[in-house]
Amino acid sequence: MSRLFRDVDGGPRCPHGSVVCIGAFDGLHLGHQALVRRTVERARELDLPAVALSFEPLPREFFARSNPPPRLLLPRAKIERLLGMGVEQVGLLRFDERLSNLSAEAFARVVLRDRLSAREVWVGPEFRFGKGRAGDIALLRQTGRELGFHADEIAPVELDGDRVSSTRIRAALRAGDFATATRLLGRPYAIGGHVVHGKQLGRELGFPTANLRFGGKTPALSGIYASWVHGVGSVPRASVSSLGTRPTVAGVEPLLEAHLFDFNGDLYGRRIEVEFVAKLRDELKFPDLDSLTEQMHRDAEQARAILSAQVFVPEFHSSSTSFRLSAPL
Incomplete structure (x- = not known):
């Protein structure tokens, strides 16, 4: 059985019972981690599977489709981290018209009882659920x-x-305060994914990049950053990264482009993780490619100086938990 499920219907996933936690889990910060740990502990005490229940898209994205809020963690990374914390099944329920119109009582009956045979359900502070966010912890109890x-x-x-x-x-990231973001997350902020092909303009300008798409989500960052790239060899690689829409070359979709210093290998298809260290500047539109290239050299020099002065923490690493998808994300 796949460890991931997307549907409200489909029969019992845990016929003998389960311990469930529910949340958006965007970022999987210290608060989320405490909720997941409690769920996993109780599941082990009761000898039942631990299930983390979330949604895709997130409800606030569904209700604000024309201007979706920034996303901290992409779906695949969320699944990997939850499984890496000891969760045995992840429910990434499709949040659509049907689910948005499900009353709190119906959600408890259809999802928690019928789908998951829940014995215990754990939530975070100020938890709301059901149509119109009418359900709270009192109603859930x-x-x-x-x-x-x-x-x-x-x-x-x-x-x-x-x-x-x-x-x-999100506020800390917007302000370029990565120290605070790291403390709230319990780890440095990073974006991971498989390297995809781009227009190769960076290579033509002398700055080849490893490109990651953001899956149609709105990133919580925009600008040029000093960064570490994980997943290329046994140690992280110093880099300068750009996250934005590339206005100088009429880009549209947000793209993360990481230029690894002193590296010439082929990274296409490889899964990497870009850890953000310091913001260098906002994304700008330059009058021509020569002006852009000159600025890229200045950015690279500044990023090298920042990273050379940083003591790298080797304990940070990308989650590599494997799983099978029962349906595309």
Whole structure:
């Protein structure tokens, strides 16, 4: 059986019961990690599978399709990290018209009882669910008693006196405050994916890049950054990275382009992870390619100086948990 499921229907996934946590899990920050750890601990105590339940697209993306909020973590990376934390099954439910119109009581009955045979359900602070976000922890507990499962919430995880949240992380990233983002996430902020072919303009300008697409999502970053690239050899590679729409060459879709210093290998198809260290500048539109190239040289020099002064932390690494997809993301 695949460890990932996308559908509300389809019969019991856990006929003997399960312990479930529910959340957006965007970023999988310290608060999310505490929720997942609690779920995995309870699942082991009860000898039941631990299930993490999330949505794709995220509800706030579904309801703001013309102007979706920035995304911290892409679906595949979310799945990998959840499985790496000990979760046995990940439900990435398709959030569509049907699911958005499901009442809180119906969601508990159809998904938590019928699909997952939940024995316990764990959520984070200020949890809301169901049509119109009408359900809260009190309703979940009441419905759980009627349907045969126990529901509870974990205590808020705070840092510097405020609750850890994806909103705080997005604000820190916008401000270029990677130190705060790292503390809230419990790891450096990075974007991973498989290297794809681009227009090879960077190669023509003397700056070949490893390109990652953002899967149609809105990235939480934009600009030029000093960065480390993981997944190319046994040690991270220093790099300068651009994340944006490339206005000088009339780009449209957000693209992450990482230029690895002193590297000439072929990375197409390889899965890498780009860790952001420091923001150098905003993305700009230059009058011509010569002006762009001159600035790229200045960016590269600045990135080299920043990274050469940094003590690299070797414990950071990309999750490589394997899984099978039951349906395309």
